[in-house]
Amino acid sequence: NAGVTQTPKFRVLKTGQSMTLLCAQDMNHEYMYWYRQDPGMGLRLIHYSVGEGTTAKGEVPDGYNVSRLKKQNFLLGLESAAPSQTSVYFCASSYSMDRGYNEQFFGPGTRLTVL
Amino acid sequence: GENVEQHPSTLSVQEGDSAVIKCTYSDSASNYFPWYKQELGKRPQLIIDIRSNVGEKKDQRIAVTLNKTAKHFSLHITETQPEDSAVYFCAASGGSNYKPTFGKGTLLTVNP
Numbered sequence: 001n002a003g004v005t006q007t008p009k010f011r012v013l014k015t016g017q018s019m020t021l022l023c024a025q026d027m028n029h030e031y032m033y034w035y036r037q038d039p040g041m042g043l044r045l046i047h048y049s050v051g052e053g054t055t056a057k058g059e060v061p062d063g064y065n066v067s068r069l070k071k072q073n074f075l076l077g078l079e080s081a082a083p084s085q086t087s088v089y090f091c092a093s094s095y096s097m098d099r100g101y102n103e104q105f106f107g108p109g110t111r112l113t114v115l
Numbered sequence: 116g117e118n119v120e121q122h123p124s125t126l127s128v129q130e131g132d133s134a135v136i137k138c139t140y141s142d143s144a145s146n147y148f149p150w151y152k153q154e155l156g157k158r159p160q161l162i163i164d165i166r167s168n169v170g171e172k173k174d175q176r177i178a179v180t181l182n183k184t185a186k187h188f189s190l191h192i193t194e195t196q197p198e199d200s201a202v203y204f205c206a207a208s209g210g211s212n213y214k215p216t217f218g219k220g221t222l223l224t225v226n227p
Contacts, residue, residue: 033214042219043159043204050213058214090158100166101147102208102215106158 001026004107006091012113013081021076021110023091030096032074033058033104034066036087043090049074050096081114088112117142119207121218128195129226136203136221139187144210148181148188151204153220159204163190167209195225 007022023032033048045058047066055066063085065077074093078085089110094102118141128134138148149164165172165179165188172179176195181188192199202222206215 031213040219043217045214048214097147097209097213100209101149101164102213103149103161103164104151104159104206104215106160108158 003027004091004093004105006089006107006110008110009108010111012115013078014115015082017081018077018079019081019112020078021089021091021112023074023076023093023107025072025074025093025105027093027105028071029093029105030071031094031102032068033092033094034064034074034076035090035092036060036085037090037109038087046076046089083114086112086114117145117207117216119205119216119218121205121221123221124219125222125224127224127226130195130197132195134190134192134195134199134223134225136190136205136223137187138189138205138207138218139185140207140216141186142207142210143183143186145207146209147207147215148179149206149215150179150190151206153202153204155201162203192223195223197225197227199223200225 004025034046035043049068052071091107092104121138146167151159152162153159176193178191202220205218208215
């Protein structure tokens with residue numbers, strides 16, 4: 001099993017450009033999440049999904065959009081990139097809390113720089 | 116919503132000493148409390164977790180304790196080794212909270 005994979009691993013954008021980050025998981029997890037990690041700020045939740053076709057806002061959703069058309073994929077879009085979106089982006093997946101736990105399985109991360 | 120506070124933000128210990136990291140949470144409905152370790156340049160990975168029906172859980176040199184009345188839980192690492200150096204995150208979830216709320220992390224440095 002590949003677990004959680006992310007594409008791309010690195011990307012440099014110019015201000016105003018758009019891009020999509022792809023997350024894929026092969027563990028049949030119901031929930032998927034997008035986080036950003038900045039120095040000293042920990043992990044901040046951008047958006048999450050509790051099932052195919054559903055999405056919800058997290059702590060820092062502005063400037064991002066997401067879609068979950070298939071259970072195994074969760075896409076994060078930046079419509080007009082800004083330097084403040086320079087960060088490391090982690091995707092994660094988990095089982096639903098119906099099991100009593102939602103251990104996060106993280107992808108390897110995408111390092112995004114916006115110039 | 117849930118709020119998780121984590122202390123200290125940095126911790127430096129000598130090899131062989133013990134390290135303790137503490138977290139407090141605000142939502143009494145939370146019932147799942149994991150700890151993640153993130154080495155430099157790597158992804159966070161679960162090292163231990165505890166559910167609200169137990170007060171303590173141990174796995175070799177690592178233990179987690181939970182006090183639901185006081186709404187706090189702690190990570191204990193004994194006989195620390197240089198490879199324990201990393202950032203550690205606590206989290207809380209459960210009840211109506213589908214998503215985990217993370218603490219801001221603790222940078223643990225184990226000096227040889």
